[in-house]
Structures are given as structure tokens and as C-alpha cells.
Amino acid sequence: MKLTDIYWHLRSDIAKIEKELESTIDANHPVLKKASIHLLKAGGKRIRPVFVLLAGKFGNYDIEKIKQVAVPLELIHMASLVHDDVIDDAELRRGKKTIMSKWDNRVAMYTGDYIFARAIEMTTNCEKPEVHQILSDAMVEMCIGEVEQIRDQYNWNQNLKIYLRRIKRKTAILIAVSCRLGALAVDAPREVQLSLYRYGYNVGMAFQITDDILDFIATEKELGKPAGSDLQHGNVTLPALFSMKNDEVLRSYIINIINGDKPEKKEMEEIISSIKQAGGVDYSFEMSDRYLNKAYKELENLPDFPAKESFYQIAKYIGTRKY
Template sequence: MSFQPLADNLKPLDVFATIADDLRRVETAIEAALSTREKMLEEVSIHLLRAGGKRIRPALVILSSRFPGVSLDKVIDVAVAVELIHMATLVHDDVVDNATLRRGRPTVNAIWDNQVSVLVGDYLFAKSFTLLSETGNNRVVRLMSEVVREMSQGELAQMASYFDVEQTEEDYFKRIAQKTGYLIAEACRLGAVMAGAGEEEVDAVYEYGMGIGLSFQIADDLLDFFGDESTLGKPVCGDLKIGILTLPVIHALHHSPMRGELREIIGTRSIGAAEVERVKEILAASGSFDYAREKAREHIDRAVRALERVPTLTTRPVLKTLADFVVNRKF
């Protein structure tokens, strides 16, 4: 049976209300991990903390660890490490994309420079792996090392695909799995691993996380077309303008009666406001936005079905509600 959304206006804090105290502990631990006497590093760290974030990934570590008898103490450092890795990738991505805004605030590279951004990102990676190694569990270190490798490959694949009108839907899904899916899936898996869950249960929460991750990225790609700068915290249609072709565009390139015109627009490699509006008209007329929404729902459905294989996980209802938030978020 297809997963039926519960509401249209869920927010992360609503979803995470049941673990609010746990997330406060994570936030305190993140602040402690970033504490330093190095002046510049302290300034950048404060800037990153003030930029906030929904903390979805550390929340998933916690939620996926909620098997009977498991103490939060076992997963705090892992939750913090996952968030630091996420922060590091955002800092590096902003350098790659020459981005000046992130969550409505100036990026690190906009305030300081690319050199500082690269080094701060490296520092965050190193700090995260220090935390993971201190768990004494070599498996979590290996798994996260593999995730960082995949994320790097995904970023390179994306750069190689700028303005490429021949890329396929398969190319897209491989890329977003690398850039987004693996880290979210791993956050879930590590929570279950640290809880000592059985391998079938670990596999199930990983499958849930991958479904959430893919749907999250599709929703993010749709928001790039329909959001506004004040809510997105970054320029609207920024991906299209720099040549990142997301699922709606790829669908239209292969299925739209107007795909020839769309190819010509993208082929100019100069996409301004007028071109963006025409592309949006083509995608809407081709049903490409609806197609992307349906694909997001399919991944959410699979994610929710995977939870049926973890009957002892006490937070299953919260994880199902989180799936609702991901597929219906409007900011």
C-alpha cells in the first residue's frame, strides 16, 4: 500500500519532538567538538553553528538506535561525527559551486576565502573521524570512510555532467545516491550498529535511510524551481543556471515534445531569468515536475515498507512521520 502523507506543513522540530532532549545533548556535543583556542577557526566554527541546520542526520542516528536497552551515550559521538561530515561537505561544496549564500547566510568562502574554506572542511572531516575512532568500533570508521569516498565521487560526477543533455535518469540517481543518499542511509545504519542490532535490522534501517535520502534530494531539486530565495536561503534555480541538470530537466530532455528547444537553451550554457522561466514552462507542460514528485513518493514508500522489518525499533512511528516531512517539505 502506498504511504499516505499525514500533513503538508510538518517541520523538523515537530518530527523530532520526542527526542528533543537527545538533540540538545547532540548540539552541546557539536559545540564542544568545535571548541578551539585558534582564533580564526573559532570564528568560522561560531559562524557555522549560527547558520543552524535541521540536524536531520544526527537525529536519524539517534532514532535508528532506539532498540530496547540501548543507552544514548553509545551513539552521541557517532551522531556528532555524522553532522560534522555533513558540515564539511557543505563548506567544500560552496567552494566548488562558488556559492555566496547558505541557509540565508553568507558562506564561509564569501566571508573568508576559498583557502580557509578548504582547510576548515578538512578540519571538520578530521575531527569527525577522531570521534568515530574513539568509539572503538572499527566498522563505523570504515563505513564512514566509504561514504566520504562516494560523496567525493558524486561531486566529481556532477561537475563532469554540467550542461550535459545526454545524461540519463540512471546517471542522476547514481549521483544523488553518492551526494546525499549514502550519508543519510549511513546515519541510520550506524545508529543500528551502535545499538547492537542484528544484520537484518541493520540492513532494513539502511534501506529506509537510502529511500529517505533519495527522496530528500528530489524534493530539494524541486524546491530549487518553486521556492524563493528568502525560504531557500540560496538563489532560486541556482542549479540550472550553473548547469546542474536535475530529474525534472532530465525527464523533459528525454520525453518532452519540446525537448529540442530545451536542449538548445541548455546548450547555450548561459541561462538567465528569461531562460529559466521558459524551462519551467516546458517542464510543467511535459509533466516533468509531476514525474519527479511521483519518484520521490516511490522512494518514500520503499523506505516506510523497510521499517516493517524492524518491529523492535521503538521509534518506527517517528521515522514514518519523518518520511512525511521529507516528501512534503515546502521550504
């Protein structure tokens, strides 16, 4: 089953969200406009707006209220991707040139800032003060996560705690907030909001761990970038972290290759193969499954609405996705 099959019934409202995204990022400045549209047209799963829409099914569903949080959440995610690409010096995202690559670092940073600003501007349409507080807290955490990602580049001495805290800020928080704000926007009971938040957090952790696994096991065509890109840019993710901790020879080999000149394709293939053999990928799948099981448990607390099954199927998809 494809991810889009799971929420096919939401296609009409997703189309409205997509149209609102395009309208919101429209800019008077020609470069900002071109760069923002380039990012939007690069596509994406739109998983955060989908979580908002599904969470809205647990209250008095109203697309006009829901899009006031769904659109800003996706814009915040998009802006963070632009900044990530600058940090990682990434040339491709989803198989297309990044803003940094197509223009330059300055245009990319200002485009990211512009999209962040448009997200904040749109939230002013929401009359619930709690929405603003939750969203601003999440943005602070994400910014800290970006700074930590820069700090931890080429840091070969980091541990599991550092990694988990980083992906919490990088990915899990925004997914958790998407689930909670979708419910909050339509006045769902507070206990439902909090269960959805915890579900989103655990799914978000699993989602990022799976992303990090795919960087080692998926093809360049599936990833839209070369396999092993994260490690090549000094980002030590869970598969490498586990393998290096348990194999000192492999650890020394990886450090020497990555800290040297740009690794050749053959060298990266050898590193990826060694990480797999050392059990890094298997361990990471086990860790992802732990978070998914926690997410399933949170769903048990929710009313038996059709959206509950969609949440379950999305979590299941995340655990088995190939790209």
C-alpha cells in the same frame, strides 16, 4: 506538522548533540574557529543525528555511545556542504553567506578539511571496528560523488543513471549510514541494522530528489537562495533532465541560456516555467514517491517500537515538504 514536531521527544538528546558539535569544531586558529562556528550557527535540520538517535531506540539506548557516531556524521555532512559551496560558487546557504562568500575559497576548503578531520578524530572514541569501516567507506563514496558533481557540471548529455548514482553518493549514503550506525552503536540485531540502512537509503534518495524539485518550485525566501540556482550553476537535476530529454526545443533553449552570460532573472523564470509545463516536476515527484514507498516497506520489517512511527512520519514529511 513541522519536522521538529516529529522528533520533539528527542529534544534533550538533540541539545546534547548540538553542544557536542560546537565543542568539537572549536579551533585554536581564529579564522578556522570563526568559519566553523559561522557554518554551525547557520543552522540545519540535523536530520542525520535524528536518524542516529531514532535508530538507537532499537537497541540498548545510550546517548553517550550514540553521540560518538551522531556527531561525526553531522560534521561530515557539514564539511561536504562547505566543499559543495566552493564547487557551485554559491554565495548563500539557508539565507546566509557561505564560508566561501564571507572569506574565500581557500578558507572554505581548509575549513571543510578541518571539520572532516575533527569528525574522524571523534570516531576514534568508538570501540567498534565496523563503525570505522562503514564510515570510511561512506566518506570515500561521498568524495567520489563530489568529483562526479564537478565532472557533470554543464554536462547536457547525462542520463537518469548518472543522476541517480550521483545523488546516492551525495546524499543517500550518509543518511543510510546514519540509520545503520545508530543501531550498530547500541548492538541492535543485524537484520534491524540492514533494514534501517535500506530505509535510510530510500529516504535519502527521496530527500535529494525533493530538494531538486524545490529548487524549481519554492520561493527564494524559502530556499535561502535564488530559485533555479542548481541549473544556473550547471547542475542538471531530475526535473530539468526529464524535461530536456522530452523537449528538444526546450533543451536547446536551456543550453543556450545557461552556457551564455549569467542568465537574467526573467530568463530563469521562463526556464523554470517551461520545465514545469514539460512535466519535469511531476515526474520527479513520482520518482520520489517510488523511493518513499520502498522506505515504508522496509519499516514493516522492524519491531513495533515508538521510533518506527517517527521514521514513518519523517518519510511522510519528506514527501510533502515545501522547503
